[in-house]
Amino acid sequence: MAIFKKYENTGKDRSAEDRRRHRELVEDSIKKNISDIIADESIIGKSKDKKIKIPIKGLKEYRFVHGNNKSGVASGSGEEKRGDKISKPQKQQGSGQGGSDQAGNEEGEDIYETEITIEELIDYLFEDLDLPYMERKKLSQIETESTFKKSGYKKKGIPPRLAKKRTMIERIKRKKAYARAHDDFDEEERFPFHDQDLRYYRIKEEERKESNAVVICIMDTSASMNQTKKYLARSFYFLLYQFIQMKYQNVEIVFIAHTTTAKEVTEDDFFHKGESGGTYISSGYQKGLEIIEQRYDPSHWNVYCFHCSDGDNWSEDNQKALEYAKKLCDVCNLFGYGEIKPNYTRSAIKSIYSENIDSDNLALVRITKKEDIWPSFKEMLESDKEG
Amino acid sequence: MEFSINELIEWNKKIEDIVDRLGLDYYQQEFEICSFEDMISYQAYSGMPARYPHWSYGKAYERIKTFYKYNLTGLPYEMVINSNPCLAYLMKENSLLLQILTMAHVYGHNDFFKNNRLFREGTNAEYTLEMFKNHAKRIREYISNPGIGYQRVERILDTAHALKFQTSKVINEKKLTRKEKIKRIKEKYQPQYKEFQLLTDKKDEQMPDLNKIPLEPEEDILSFLIEYSDLEDWEKDILQIVIDETAYFIPQLESKIMNEGWASYWHYQILNELDLPQGMHLEFIKRHNQLISPNEKGLNLNPYYIGYKIFNNIKEKNPDQAEKIFEVRKLERDESFIRKYLTFDLIREMKLLKYDEKKRYYSISEVADEGGWREIRNTLANSVGMNKFPTIKIVEFSKKDNILYLQHEYVGKELKMGYATETLKYMMELWGGPIHLETIIDNEAKKIICDQDKEITVKDS
Numbered sequence: 001m002a003i004f005k006k007y008e009n010t011g012k013d014r015s016a017e018d019r020r021r022h023r024e025l026v027e028d029s030i031k032k033n034i035s036d037i038i039a040d041e042s043i044i045g046k047s048k049d050k051k052i053k054i055p056i057k058g059l060k061e062y063r064f065v066h067g068n069n070k071s072g073v074a075s076g077s078g079e080e081k082r083g084d085k086i087s088k089p090q091k092q093q094g095s096g097q098g099g100s101d102q103a104g105n106e107e108g109e110d111i112y113e114t115e116i117t118i119e120e121l122i123d124y125l126f127e128d129l130d131l132p133y134m135e136r137k138k139l140s141q142i143e144t145e146s147t148f149k150k151s152g153y154k155k156k157g158i159p160p161r162l163a164k165k166r167t168m169i170e171r172i173k174r175k176k177a178y179a180r181a182h183d184d185f186d187e188e189e190r191f192p193f194h195d196q197d198l199r200y201y202r203i204k205e206e207e208r209k210e211s212n213a214v215v216i217c218i219m220d221t222s223a224s225m226n227q228t229k230k231y232l233a234r235s236f237y238f239l240l241y242q243f244i245q246m247k248y249q250n251v252e253i254v255f256i257a258h259t260t261t262a263k264e265v266t267e268d269d270f271f272h273k274g275e276s277g278g279t280y281i282s283s284g285y286q287k288g289l290e291i292i293e294q295r296y297d298p299s300h301w302n303v304y305c306f307h308c309s310d311g312d313n314w315s316e317d318n319q320k321a322l323e324y325a326k327k328l329c330d331v332c333n334l335f336g337y338g339e340i341k342p343n344y345t346r347s348a349i350k351s352i353y354s355e356n357i358d359s360d361n362l363a364l365v366r367i368t369k370k371e372d373i374w375p376s377f378k379e380m381l382e383s384d385k386e387g
Numbered sequence: 388m389e390f391s392i393n394e395l396i397e398w399n400k401k402i403e404d405i406v407d408r409l410g411l412d413y414y415q416q417e418f419e420i421c422s423f424e425d426m427i428s429y430q431a432y433s434g435m436p437a438r439y440p441h442w443s444y445g446k447a448y449e450r451i452k453t454f455y456k457y458n459l460t461g462l463p464y465e466m467v468i469n470s471n472p473c474l475a476y477l478m479k480e481n482s483l484l485l486q487i488l489t490m491a492h493v494y495g496h497n498d499f500f501k502n503n504r505l506f507r508e509g510t511n512a513e514y515t516l517e518m519f520k521n522h523a524k525r526i527r528e529y530i531s532n533p534g535i536g537y538q539r540v541e542r543i544l545d546t547a548h549a550l551k552f553q554t555s556k557v558i559n560e561k562k563l564t565r566k567e568k569i570k571r572i573k574e575k576y577q578p579q580y581k582e583f584q585l586l587t588d589k590k591d592e593q594m595p596d597l598n599k600i601p602l603e604p605e606e607d608i609l610s611f612l613i614e615y616s617d618l619e620d621w622e623k624d625i626l627q628i629v630i631d632e633t634a635y636f637i638p639q640l641e642s643k644i645m646n647e648g649w650a651s652y653w654h655y656q657i658l659n660e661l662d663l664p665q666g667m668h669l670e671f672i673k674r675h676n677q678l679i680s681p682n683e684k685g686l687n688l689n690p691y692y693i694g695y696k697i698f699n700n701i702k703e704k705n706p707d708q709a710e711k712i713f714e715v716r717k718l719e720r721d722e723s724f725i726r727k728y729l730t731f732d733l734i735r736e737m738k739l740l741k742y743d744e745k746k747r748y749y750s751i752s753e754v755a756d757e758g759g760w761r762e763i764r765n766t767l768a769n770s771v772g773m774n775k776f777p778t779i780k781i782v783e784f785s786k787k788d789n790i791l792y793l794q795h796e797y798v799g800k801e802l803k804m805g806y807a808t809e810t811l812k813y814m815m816e817l818w819g820g821p822i823h824l825e826t827i828i829d830n831e832a833k834k835i836i837c838d839q840d841k842e843i844t845v846k847d848s
Binding site: 061 | 395400403415416417418419420421428431432441442448472541549550551552553681682686687688689737739740742743744745747748749751752753754755759763766767770775776777779799801802803806807809810813
């Protein structure tokens with residue numbers, strides 16, 4: 001006769017430790033491969049919706065397996081003919097049933113995917129940055145507003161802060177005490193408030209930091225900026241936006257596209273509409289300054305302005321661009337210039353900035369390929385100023 | 388639970404009566420009722436109540452859970468382990484019919500574990516639970532040893548797991564010691580009787596170098612590492628643990644189709660004799676058909692389907708020999724089972740086909756007709772069980788420069804490059820010297836080299 005063992009709720013989560021370790025290893029590998037992940041379009045497009053999850057492959061269990069030119073046997077419908085082609089399906093699942101060791105079931109590719117949210121990803125990203133230092137340098141927040149918070153009671157105070165309920169309670173306490181002391185006390189008798197009963201709210205003053213920030217993305221959309229360059233720029237803006245969003249409650253974003261003239265555009269147009277024509281960088285800066293002046297008073301807003309271009313500015317504009325760049329440095333917490341060049345030629349405009357602008361708020365970055373994005377971003381936040 | 392434990396005991400009694408009458412021979416059966424969460428945990432740890440910690444089990448848990456969450460597999464049906472008494476789990480969330488079906492199915496596995504040659508010779512069911520418990524204890528001790536710690540243990544386990552299937556494909560193979568091997572070689576090359584000398588040309592054949600390591604190409608990589616590497620004793624002990632556990636699982640890998648086919652064959656017989664109430668009978672038919680259905684999507688093969696069909700076919704073809712199927716379950720493994728009993732008729736009935744993988748698609752190369760069925764049968768036989776894993780042998784250990792030479796036995800299937808290089812890196816971790824692997828890529832002989840800095844280079848060889 002078989003033995004039956006009743007169900008017992010042991011309440012123990014047996015695999016918790018091994019799951020934690022697996023997750024830890026996955027996170028490590030995410031950090032190592034972060035540039036691949038952030039340069040991937042799927043995240044960038046969805047930057048506004050934080051709940052989007054990014055599939056991350058589970059850690060691979062490497063062993064010798066068969067790879068290409070594999071043959072196999074399958075059950076078909078009976079209508080297949082020799083030479084038929086069947087497209088490769090999305091990851092197939094091995095049947096998970098049965099009492100045997102699962103390890104032999106799949107041959108290679110790990111099907112299961114764990115998921116992390118964009119927030120988590122951003123957390124990993126910024127974990128190894130020297131944040132306190134950076135905050136001092138670049139994220140100095142504007143302290144303007146103060147708020148007050150009730151915190152306890154006190155006996156002296158001003159009438160608007162009278163704590164009525166508490167005062168009532170004090171009177172009742174006093175009345176009860178009096179009644180106990182005087183047997184002949186009649187509960188119905190009038191028992192007026194006394195100065196001693198009055199209680200006031202204690203107020204704690206809280207300094208609140210200004211929590212508005214605006215990210216101004218300026219991009220050269222002239223003919224020379226092709227999709228690849230825009231794509232790199234986009235990854236960069238994505239990081240910047242995510243980073244700023246982490247620090248402030250209210251973040252707005254402005255897109256300015258420029259050729260020889262500049263205009264404010266939607267995100268979609270910003271990245272997808274190409275325009276022909278030449279390049280006056282100054283036009284973009286001018287527009288930026290205009291928008292800051294009209295809508296984002298630097299005494300209330302933390303302004304982050306970042307300009308991406310391939311550096312092919314028309315030389316007659318260089319002087320003007322420099323002038324505006326200096327102005328932007330003055331009004332922004334950070335003014336960044338990112339030069340996106342798939343090759344290693346140097347452009348005039350970057351040298352002009354580095355030679356002529358002496359401001360802690362300036363950051364110069366160059367990006368040649370997608371692997372540069374994260375290191376450049378880190379460098380921008382960490383370095384004082386690139387020479 | 389929609390039923391009481393007494394109901395289960397009642398049904399089990401009926402099942403056991405039938406099982407005895409049908410002639411199954413099984414270990415004492417033990418059923419443990421568990422929850423959904425427990426079931427996933429058991430699956431992640433291959434059913435063992437105790438097993439050593441490793442992240443791969445955490446990963447398995449997450450994967451299995453994700454599958455259930457997205458309904459990629461059915462219910463956690465059955466989990467039964469090869470032990471005596473035979474331990475099986477019943478998930479309390481399942482319906483009463485599913486419990487009955489599972490119990491009947493489990494008796495089939497139980498009989499298979501007790502009687503199939505691979506299990507009889509390759510495992511010791513009496514000590515299964517003890518062995519896994521003991522391994523877990525030893526590894527936990529290494530982890531908590533301040534001189535060793537978690538990360539160093541994990542490093543060994545990672546490598547051991549990567550190499551665990553690079554072992555002998557013969558179950559319960561008798562391992563000769565180096566001394567015995569030398570003796571055998573000497574005997575083989577000793578001068579033969581004079582009278583036959585004229586008949587043989589063996590005169591000039593040279594005796595192999597008796598100082599060579601290994602004497603003959605060695606398949607069992609982990610055992611080789613234990614014998615010849617500079618690992619510490621505790622590290623070798625961990626490798627041995629992984630070798631022993633793998634040896635326990637190999638019979639299951641080698642008999643997946645037979646084992647599931649056998650259990651499905653019997654649960655079907657048993658439930659038909661059980662006199663189920665009508666509602667339950669319908670549920671049974673539905674579940675049974677799900678379980679043994681061919682996979683309709685993608686290029687898959689359901690082991691339950693194939694195994695069930697073949698056993699039924701054997702039974703039908705041998706109406707006078709009741710013993711026949713019992714013999715088959717005793718003697719065969721998936722590979723031989725398929726070679727002997729997967730007939731043209733069955734292949735046609737199951738509409739099997741052979742496909743070749745190309746870069747972007749699969750191409751159907753054989754279909755179930757007169758000209759194709761043998762190829763289909765052979766391809767299947769060559770890809771089941773341990774045949775899934777490439778054969779890689781250690782051909783030489785060069786002591787002078789500490790290089791290990793490996794040879795991939797190419798049988799028309801290439802190694803997956805990314806996996807091979809990572810596995811070599813793991814191996815290099817423990818070996819400590821360069822490793823050269825000879826293989827064939829795109830019909831050209833190549834040598835993959837992993838040097839001491841874990842740099843990989845691929846050369847023509």
